Structure formats: structure tokens, C-alpha cells
Amino acid sequence: MEEKFEPKIAAFVCNWCTYTGADLAGTSRLKQEANARLIRVPCTGRIDPVFIIKAFENGADGVLISGCHPGDCHYNAGNFHARRRWILFKNLLDFIGIDSSRLYFSWVSASEGKKWVDIVDGVIDAVRIKGPFKQYKKMNKEIEIPVAVEEGVSVK
């Protein structure tokens, strides 16, 4: 029997707004799907695009990035710098073949617990419909540990 596909979502969230917003969703006992792994970063400006690639390498089917609304950044301009970078990176990934059905962006403030739930659920649903990121997983597979090593043969 075919198992139901549950997508893995890597969500990079900033400490000051979205993480706190997600926390608020939790303390308010709002229901949300559990497929997103949250990775807390000090600021969206800290998100090097290599993180996104790393997430896909580690088996993510989709990536969500979220931080403070423009003007609300704890460090004043981190999210403005990030936004500019995203525009470039998003276009690059799109040209390479990782389009906006795998990569999502949002602004969620510390008080927007409900918005966070809606966004996360929306992303999870969309990626679930899209299906597993087979092409990337195929690339990842190539370097999985060979069977012999798994069976206890020392590689050292």
C-alpha cells in the first residue's frame, strides 16, 4: 500500500518576530500541522542562501523563510538586506528549476500567531500536493553511505 506523502518543510524564522509569533500560536493553542521544522536565526539577514540549499540537501521538500515586517527589524535593516538577496536568489533558483512551489517567503510579526498558522498550513498543503522533491532527493542519494559501511566495515 502506498504511504501518504507527508512533506518535510524547513522553516527559517527570525528570533524577534516570526519565532515569537509561532510561539504565540503555540501558547494560544492554535492547531497547526506538524510538518515544518523551525530553525531559529537571529535575523532574516542572517539567512545565507546556502542555508536553503542545505535544507534541500537534507531532504526538505519545501522551504519557508519568515521574519519581521519591513520597518520592524530588530536590527533596523536586516530584513531589507534579506529581501534584496531573496529577489536575486529566487530568480536564480527559478532559472535553475526550483520554482516558487518549493520556496516560500512571509513576514510574520510577534503578534501574528494566527497568520503564522495560516501560512504554515498553506505551505504544507501546497507542497503536499506538489509531492516529494524527487529530483533533489535523487541527487542526495548518490552520496548516501555505501552498504558495506553501514554493515560495520570500518572506513578509517
Place this chain on the structure above:
Amino acid sequence: MNELKQICKDALTEKKARFIIGYKEDKNKRVKPFIAKTPEDAEKLTFSHHAVNNLAVYLSRFKNNIDGKIGIVVKSCDLKAVTALIQENQIKRDDLFIIGVNCSGVVLDVAKEFNKDNTQIKCKYCQAKTPPYYDALAEESKEFEMPDDDQAELMAKIDKMTAEERLEFWNAEFEKCIKCYACRQVCPMCYCEKCIVEKSEPQWIDSSSTSRGNFSWNIIRAFHQAGRCIGCHECERACPMGIPLTLLTRKMGMVAFSEFGYRHGTSLTEPTLIGTYSTSDKEDFIK
């Protein structure tokens, strides 16, 4: 031709430049980079359709102080790299003696004669055959018939593919990569003392040439060039595996222009694209 030799000779005699980075023809008739240190050396300097190298790459590797100015022979495309390096504070305009050359196209295959079918991609859409600024100018400007810009056509074709097809296309290309880093070494804008691919704690990019490592390497390199690449096409020329690297960097240049009206290597003083932001940057993709 003699004009170039004369200019360089004078510059070296009058100490307008400490040395001159230029081209010379070797015994096999191959035009190669050459550093002229004395007026006699200047006799060997040359320029032709076979002067393919972007010599600005040497500038970004000079980190120590040089007593006097560095002379450099540049085509208009190479000058953009010089401009970008000045803009990125890697070198000072005052430390340079720029010898611009009027260029009428360079070859793709150095073993063959220059003609319409043996022209570098960049020449097909080159806007300025004469460098926009210089300390001295050599060579006559010649008209030449411009072949079709087939790279733009390929780009449009890729744009029309589905995401899956695009990924497949790039995967097939990147799979060929042998991680020799020639693309990085030859690039005037890849001047980091420690490249991200060499960082091991944590290791961001697999350094072995697996599909996965190749994929991230090529994406990240292209991203580091987004809005910084000046389009000299040296990376693609150097790539032993024939990966169409400039498709990516040129695309990013086009994005930088369409999204931000920014063209790298055209201003000495404008803030760099990534080094600044605007509160009105587009955000229709952010929920």
C-alpha cells in the same frame, strides 16, 4: 599595433606605470598574458583578436602595496571588471594606469582564425567596443559583422521550460563539473581569500564532485556573482567541461537590471547592489 607598444614603452620609461599587464605572442603564436617590466619588454606587447584573457583578474589578486602604478591593457569588457574592483574597494583608480584598446571581437577557439563563427558569446552582444575611460587608448576601432546572440535565444528557451525540465537541464550540465575551480580562479570578481567551498567548519558545500556537491557549488558561485559578474565570460572559457556558466551569470545580470536597474561595472562610486537596499524593493512574492 606599434601604437600600443609605443604607449607602453613611454609609460614605462616615464614611470607612469611600474609595470604593465598585457599580452604577448608566444612562439606557438598563442597570445598570452605577459607582464612588461622594462621599456624593452614593452616591445613584446601585442593585441589581437586572440587576446582573450581578462587581465583584470591579476588586479584582484594584488593585495600588497606596489610602489607606483600598475599598468594594464584592457578591452572594454575587461574594463568593467576594473571598474567593479574599484567600486568594491579592491583597488584604487589612482593606482592604475589604464591602457584601453579598441576591440573588434575576440575568438572563441584560440587555435582558429577570428571570424563570424569563431567569436566569443560576449562579443555578440557587446555594446561598447571602445572602453568608456582610460589613461591612454590604442588600436584602431574596426567594424565587424555581429553574429546572432544565440545565448539569448537559449536563455529564452530555458525560460519557457517547466521547472522540472529546467532542473533536469542544469543537472545534466552540473553533473559534468569536476570541481577544478578554474571558473573561480579565472574570475576577476571571485577574489575571496577563502572561498565558501573551502570552508570546512561547517562544510557548506561537498567538495567532492558528486551531483549534489556540484549542484550547490554552481548555484552558490552563480549567486555570489549575482549583480557582480561583469560578463567577461572567462569562467565559461576556462571551464574544461564546457558547462554554460555564463548562462547563469548573465541571467542574474539581467535580473539585477530588471529588478533594480543596476548594472555592475559601470559606475565607480555607486553603492554595490548587495551592499545596499531600498525600502521600495519589490515584495509581491512575500506573503
